[in-house]
Amino acid sequence: MTKPRVRFAPSPTGYLHIGGVRTALFNWLWARKTGGAFILRIEDTDQERSTEASRQIILDSLGWLGIDWDEGPGKGGAHGPYTQMERLPIYAAHAERLIASGHAFRCFCTKAELDAQREVLKKKDPKAQFVYPGTCRSRSDRPDGPFVVRFNSPTEGSVTYVDKVFGEVVTPNSAQQDFVLLRSDGVPLYNFGAVVDDMTMGITLVARGRDHMVNTPPQIMLYGAFGAPVPEFAHLPMMLAPNGEKLSKRHGAVSVTEYRDQGYSPVAVLNYLARFGWSFGDKEVFSKEELISSFGWENCGRGDGKFDAKKFLAIDFEHLKSDALTTEDAYVARVRPFLAKNGVDASDDAKLKQAIRTIRGRARTYIEAAEMLDFYFREPPKVDEAAAAKFLVAASAPILSGFGAALRAGDAWDEKAVEERTNAWLAAAAIPIKDLGQPARVALTGKTASPGLWEVLAVLGRDASLARIDAAHARALGAGA
């Protein structure tokens, strides 16, 4: 069996939609699992909407996700170019082939003429569906003037194919008409461009969204007309908004870059997307490697689904919590930009790692992590005034001074040592730890919610810890005056 060749063919008409990423992901997983090739192709034939900026966003987004391509923009390959507008001569040549073999013809009807006919029909019967009447099908002259190339579509029979996820799909040819292959300006329409490209690029399996399922029969006809082998097809159910509408910007974040900017783990994004429309028993959380080894079309579902931001967040949380899923080095690399954005200098690698260990069980995104990490690196820490007003009061002053004194009573400074010294003092002074907890927390972190006291002390170190306790003590005394 030859190695599969699959592709992802986005249009550079905006951000990279999360539904598009899922399509890319499934193709990519299959290529990586089977040792096949994953090809990236840019379908920019909609010149009205295609932009270079958007093309770059697609490339950047895939890069961030770690979805790499074997052939395509910036990578080259034996079947290029990989951008459709650079392939115009190829489409022209293929259109000529079909005209020569009688599978296609030049149509000189103008859009205006066709629209007029459409109008007339609409007037006669508002419910009727206009189909191209075959006006130019058998004309042999070749007048001056613009023309489109149309496919000579059969009206009888049907097209049958076996979808890798939907099974056998039969479509009567009566549903087809003489669809346009090449526009008058020589730019191909979707179905023609896709088939010529997939054919010449040696694509063996086309996996795409279910919204393309209706394009498959005409595309299969084209392969037949070219006498080319038909690739396999796999259609993926759609990802809808929670209310069942098509998922779009109005339903919240839908572009990959937004999730990147919100501090999501790229692997978590892959994980959530993979588990949407695909399953592997009861397993929910996957590493990238597990995704590759577990993936298969047979486990793809057929029903459309609704995007669930909460579940997505939960999956991200699983990835940030797990040392196996997100190594400490990866965590450092991902969270650092968010810290920098907040004006925090966390260049001390060892301290950052130690600090991360205390918060990674609580932060669901890197943005949350950066917020939780903030007090470790900011001197003095930001102080929650409500918390200070409540806990740094006169009554806390003796507790804070006692706490400082207890900590100063020894040299060892690690979680165990500071805990032992503190507990010894608390016991001797008959102070319940509950009385120390919140004042000490506010003193050290500026907040009422934080990792455990001993962990915080250990990460902060002796000097910073004592300085913060002293400052808080001073404030508590002042509050009493």
Add this chain to the structure above:
RNA sequence: GCCCUCGUCGUCUAGAGGUCAGGACCCCCGCCUUUCAAGCGGGCAAGACGGGUUCGAGUCCCGUCGAGGGCACCA
């Protein structure tokens, strides 16, 4: 209107004729606890509807209803 699809807890899903219909998210309760989380334990909740086939159907067949995609010189 016509063509093609789909239909299990609120959501993502497991299930390949015999299961107390399982897991996860959400939500609720409890335990743990120096705070907040996390963790652990428990709970809530489902096969669209109607007919068949079968000893037995979420699983197979038919119909109905509901939802989605398409019917372009968009992709």
